[in-house]
Each structure stands twice: as C-alpha cells, then as structure tokens.
Amino acid sequence: MISIGTLAGRTGTKVQTIRYYEQIGLLPEPERTQGGQRRYDDADLDRLAFIRHARQLGFTLEAIRELLELSDRPERSCAEVDAIAQRQLREVSARIARLEALRGELRRMLRECQADRVADCRVLEVLRDHAECLTDHDRIGT
Amino acid sequence: MISIGTLAGRTGTKVQTIRYYEQIGLLPEPERTQGGQRRYDDADLDRLAFIRHARQLGFTLEAIRELLELSDRPERSCAEVDAIAQRQLREVSARIARLEALRGELRRMLRECQADRVADCRVLEVLRDHAECLTDHDRIGT
DNA sequence: CCTGAACCTACAGTGACTGTAGCAAAGGGG
C-alpha cells in the first residue's frame, strides 16, 4: 500500500497525471486512508506502468483503454491487439514521412539563404512565395 | 476586397481559423462592410498565405509571429530569421529521431508476436514488462 | 505535540484549432 507520490516516483508520472487517469477511468478508484488519501497496490503499479510505457510509444489514451480491456480477456484472439499496434505503427510511419519532407524543405531554405539583410532573406521569401509549396492544402499533423 | 470565405478558400484555411488568427493578433483587424462583415485585401491574403505555409512547415504560431515582425524590418540582419528556422529544423530532426525509435520498438513488438491468444500476446507483454524500456522517464513529445 | 512535506478538491490554462447555437447580412432568381 503506497501513496500517490511513491507511485508517481516509481512510474515516472506526475501526481496530477495519476489523478487525471483516475478521473477519466483509466485507473480504478483506489482505496483511501481514513483521512482520504489514496493508497495503491502492486496491481495499480503494473497498470500504470503499462499505460506509461504505451504512452511513450505514442499510443493515445483511447488506444490504451482498448489495449487494457483486451488484456483483461486472455482467452480471446490477440488479432485485435496486433491491429491496434499496427495502426499505431502506420501512424508513426506517416508522421515520420511528413516530418522528413518538412526537414528537407527547411534544409533547402537554410542552404539557399546567404543573405545579410532581411530584405533578401531566402527563408522569408520561401515562406512568402506560395507557389513554392510542394503539396498544398493538406493537414499539418506534425 | 474579398470576403472571409473567399480568403479561406484561396489559402486553404477554415473561416474559424482566420477569425482565431485575428483574435490572437496574428492577422490585423480588417475593414468591415456596413453590415459588419470582414473584407480583406491582397496584403491580408499574402500575410495569411505566409502564416499557413509556415504552419505547414511546423513553425509554432509564436515563431510565426517573430518571423512576421522580422519581415517588417527589411534592413535588419537576417541572422535572427535563420536562427528561428534552424531551431525549427533541430526540433523537427529531434522529433524524427524520437519517432524512429518508436517505430523500431513497435516493429519489434509486432514481429515477435506470433501468438493466437491474448494471454501469450507479445505486444501486451512488452508493454507490461517495464524492464524492456529503452530510455525511461523521458518525455513523450511525439 | 509540532512542523513541514505531501496530500486533497476544484478549477483554469496550454496550443492550435474545431464545432455549436442562435442569430444577421448578402446576393441572386422570380
């Protein structure tokens, strides 16, 4: 039976974040001392560690909620789990591709700019000149 | 003199977003018709196109605010502009590196999971087993 | 018993929008 601060320390989570996870139903309501302070056990620690690790892999809280529900049904097929992980992999890959395109354009801008004064700055010129857009009208989702 | 809807259409921006940019002072308050509707000119269109293009490159609105201020002082050195772009390049590169690490771990998880049942699912196991964390206690910033 | 750290609730704020409700204005067709 550990306090919220100890749980926070052991999982690398902020105290507020733990209370937030409880509020949105990702963590169960824990026992309380008679003074009203939260007390956690090992199962809570495991669950929170799972959540934090999944968050570090970029899973959304909704995806984590699904993963937690699936892991409570050990006899079911793990195809759904794999599907969630694969979706996450696709999203990560798409973001990498997008960011690599950005990096290319940023590098090009900086390479071309040899100006001294703002008036001749190639960086600003590229930003100003809408015609140089590669793919316009798509989302930013960086 | 064009309406907000036309401006939105020409720049690939939502109408609400334009009003939001005005609200936070990124776009100047435009003229109005006597009925109170906004009317924009070419300077507004250029400014908004600049903002949108910079957003597509992942610059924050604060960075864009700085860039716009600098571009209003054409006689100054463009070193500050380059510094902002370079900072953005570093941030993009850092995010790519982080996401590539995530992609690696996701791929490994999926490759290793040949299980049928949730009980043996390697994906869940990796998420559960805190010891397999590469670098713990760092931010997620994906 | 006392003190100071840790805890409690409730709420506001972040960034960059997006969506909604309930209106008013604009402009084209009849």
Place this chain on the structure above:
DNA sequence: CCCCTTTGCTACAGTCACTGTAGGTTCAGG
C-alpha cells in the same frame, strides 16, 4: 421588391493529454 439560401456574425464549449494554481487537510518523523 421579396424571398431564400448561403454566408457571415458573436460567444462559447470541446478537443488531447496533461500541467499549474489556490486554498485547504492529513501524515510521518522528530
């Protein structure tokens, strides 16, 4: 000139995943 649909207006709430603050209470060590 009227109607009607589209577009615009304001004001505010919601998104995601937290983070921070205010103002108070409880706990553990000495």
